[in-house]
Amino acid sequence: xxxxxxxxxxxxxxxxxxxxxxxxxxxxxxxxxxxxxxxxxxxxxxxxxxxxxxxxxxxxxxxxxxxxxxxxxxxxxxxxxxxxxxxxxxxxxxxxxxxxxxxxxxxxxxxxxxxxxxxxxxxxxxxxxxxxxxxxxxxxxxxxxxxxxxxxxxxxxxxxxxxxxxxxxxxxxxxxxxxxxxxxxxxxxxxxxxxxxxxxxxxxxxxxxxxxxxxxxxxxxxxxxxxxxxxxxxxxxxxxxxxxxxxxxxxxxxxxxxxxxxxxxxxxxxxxxxxxxxxxxxxxxxxxxxxxxxxxxxxxxxxxxxxxxxxxxxx
Amino acid sequence: xxxxxxxxxxxxxxxxxxxxxxxxxxxxxxxxxxxxxxxxxxxxxxxxxxxxxxxxxxxxxxxxxxxxxxxxxxxxxxxxxxxxxxxxxxxxxxxxxxxxxxxxxxxxxxxxxxxxxxxxxxxxxxxxxxxxxxxxxxxxxxxxxxxxxxxxxxxxxxxxxxxxxxxxxxxxxxxxxxxxxxxxxxxxxxxxxxxxxxxxxxxxxxxxxxxxxxxxxxxxxxxxxxxxxxxxxxxxxxxxxxxxxxxxxxxxxxxxxxxxxxxxxxxxxxxxxxxxxxxxxxxxxxxxxxxxxxxxxxxxxxxx
Numbered sequence: 237x238x239x240x241x242x243x244x245x246x247x248x249x250x251x252x253x254x255x256x257x258x259x260x261x262x263x264x265x266x267x268x269x270x271x272x273x274x275x276x277x278x279x280x281x282x283x284x285x286x287x288x289x290x291x292x293x294x295x296x297x298x299x300x301x302x303x304x305x306x307x308x309x310x311x312x313x314x315x316x317x318x319x320x321x322x323x324x325x326x327x328x329x330x331x332x333x334x335x336x337x338x339x340x341x342x343x344x345x346x347x348x349x350x351x352x353x354x355x356x357x358x359x360x361x362x363x364x365x366x367x368x369x370x371x372x373x374x375x376x377x378x379x380x381x382x383x384x385x386x387x388x389x390x391x392x393x394x395x396x397x398x399x400x401x402x403x404x405x406x407x408x409x410x411x412x413x414x415x416x417x418x419x420x421x422x423x424x425x426x427x428x429x430x431x432x433x434x435x436x437x438x439x440x441x442x443x444x445x446x447x448x449x450x451x452x453x454x455x456x457x458x459x460x461x462x463x464x465x466x467x468x469x470x471x472x473x474x475x476x477x478x479x480x481x482x483x484x485x486x487x488x489x490x491x492x493x494x495x496x497x498x499x500x501x502x503x504x505x506x507x508x509x510x511x512x513x514x515x516x517x518x519x520x521x522x523x524x525x526x527x528x529x530x531x532x533x534x535x536x537x538x539x540x541x542x543x544x545x546x547x548x549x550x551x
Numbered sequence: 552x553x554x555x556x557x558x559x560x561x562x563x564x565x566x567x568x569x570x571x572x573x574x575x576x577x578x579x580x581x582x583x584x585x586x587x588x589x590x591x592x593x594x595x596x597x598x599x600x601x602x603x604x605x606x607x608x609x610x611x612x613x614x615x616x617x618x619x620x621x622x623x624x625x626x627x628x629x630x631x632x633x634x635x636x637x638x639x640x641x642x643x644x645x646x647x648x649x650x651x652x653x654x655x656x657x658x659x660x661x662x663x664x665x666x667x668x669x670x671x672x673x674x675x676x677x678x679x680x681x682x683x684x685x686x687x688x689x690x691x692x693x694x695x696x697x698x699x700x701x702x703x704x705x706x707x708x709x710x711x712x713x714x715x716x717x718x719x720x721x722x723x724x725x726x727x728x729x730x731x732x733x734x735x736x737x738x739x740x741x742x743x744x745x746x747x748x749x750x751x752x753x754x755x756x757x758x759x760x761x762x763x764x765x766x767x768x769x770x771x772x773x774x775x776x777x778x779x780x781x782x783x784x785x786x787x788x789x790x791x792x793x794x795x796x797x798x799x800x801x802x803x804x805x806x807x808x809x810x811x812x813x814x815x816x817x818x819x820x821x822x823x824x825x826x827x828x829x830x831x832x833x834x835x836x837x838x839x840x841x842x843x844x845x846x847x848x849x850x851x852x853x854x855x
Contacts, residue, residue, distance in 0.1 A: 242655065249647065249651065250643075254642050255717065368641070373634075373638065373696065375604055378627050378656055379655055466845065546606075548565075550604075
């Protein structure tokens with residue numbers, strides 16, 4: 237009976253009418269602005285970027301002469317070399333972090349803060365209704381449990397997207413203010429099919445943001461699941477943040493020894509490894525990772541849905 | 552008359568334990584119906600099943616003929632409820648809480664919200680945060696959210712819990728008014744018999760998850776009752792009563808005479824006493840007999 241839009245409106249009201257939410261928003265803005273100020277204050281200008289690029293290229297050539305290096309690494313270095321040559325030939329300066337675009341790319345590191353905040357919101361979404369006792373008021377309305385849960389999940393994702401948009405905007409604004417916008421027309425050098433092409437820098441920034449979102453979505457979904465299954469916000473925050481910070485390390489150590497590490501969630505959340513890095517385990521590809529992520533995503537949601545639908549609401 | 556709320560052979564198992572056994576009852580429009588039983592008898596479980604918070608192991612609950620399990624959204628739109636305490640979002644104002652619940656049902660206008668706020672007498676504090684409310688005000692706000700969508704069944708779990716005597720009286724009068732004037736079927740639960748008597752038209756006694764009996768308050772009080780006549784002089788009055796009807800069971804107590812008599816015979820006995828020049832200061836139907844029956848029915852166990 238009640239429509240999804242109204243339910244989402246309700247969920248948003250419950251998020252943004254709370255003081256804690258605004259503290260998180262404030263911290264995010266602060267992180268983005270401070271990041272720009274710190275870079276402005278500490279960055280050292282390179283005197284001659286051409287000499288540096290040339291030195292880097294020579295270094296790469298030396299390594300490439302060694303035939304024992306694995307093919308993956310070889311491809312990666314080859315790509316680097318080609319781009320370096322293109323830079324020297326067409327006079328395209330490497331992007332530095334004290335430029336408008338450079339800072340935007342760097343700001344993608346702050347996404348882990350967005351992930352943390354989204355985990356907190358996701359963890360509270362269902363669990364708080366139980367701890368406040370309001371779940372008893374919420375579930376006796378003409379709205380199915382599935383619809384209520386969906387509205388909560390959508391609201392969590394909306395929160396994440398809003399935070400990302402805010403981060404991007406604040407970073408762009410502070411970048412423009414502190415570093416200027418003279419370099420805004422510079423292209424991004426992408427390596428496609430053995431050749432270097434100049435592409436839109438904005439598209440590249442959005443791509444970096446998007447690739448960084450895999451663990452954001454996965455961990456928010458994970459926290460949402462724990463929150464629903466155990467009805468305990470602290471547990472959900474704890475488990476999800478522990479996974480956020482420790483998961484990748486553990487996965488890395490496991491991947492050194494075991495091949496099956498590639499099926500672990502955190503081996504696949506860093507999608508940027510396929511764009512300008514090296515896969516964690518040999519043989520991993522972007523479609524493989526996307527498939528693994530999809531399986532985890534469906535599993536988390538299935539558990540959440542099933543528990544919320546079936547379980548009795550007792551004191 | 553068609554019942555608005557029907558429970559048909561409702562049973563609830565949790566694990567291997569049966570919490571509710573074969574519970575059947577009908578509640579009609581315009582009456583206040585009570586669920587009476589000691590703590591842990593299964594009142595709250597029953598209410599949770601009616602409003603769909605708990606699954607029903609077997610049997611069914613019908614609201615206006617619609618099954619709560621099969622067509623939840625359609626059945627529940629006619630139900631307003633407070634399950635246990637009226638928990639609200641404390642960081643929102645009372646008004647925002649009501650807007651929240653109004654959005655979840657079709658057709659609740661801004662005017663309706665304001666109407667309900669006036670109805671429960673919260674108009675001066677409705678824009679304050681709920682965390683500043685007293686328990687009584689939270690009860691009122693709880694009542695407001697339950698009435699928002701003009702339900703035909705109102706279910707309140709221990710509605711007088713934590714209220715002061717004035718508050719209890721107010722809610723009692725209010726529930727009766729809703730039943731009489733708005734033709735609502737009101738279901739209340741309590742572990743206090745006296746409260747049930749004052750509030751309800753009928754009540755079910757539940758113990759150990761089983762329906763012991765359904766009593767009508769009026770019927771009960773119209774049966775043979777122990778009546779206290781506060782009279783002066785007592786001895787003379789006792790003689791008079793004995794002469795009037797030797798079969799009556801009379802007992803002299805401090806305040807006067809305790810007579811076990813049919814409800815309908817009370818005025819006649821009183822007229823006789825007055826005619827004989829006895830000063831009658833008061834006549835009290837002693838609820839005690841009801842209490843005794845309740846104790847009897849629940850085997851005197853753990854009433855409170």
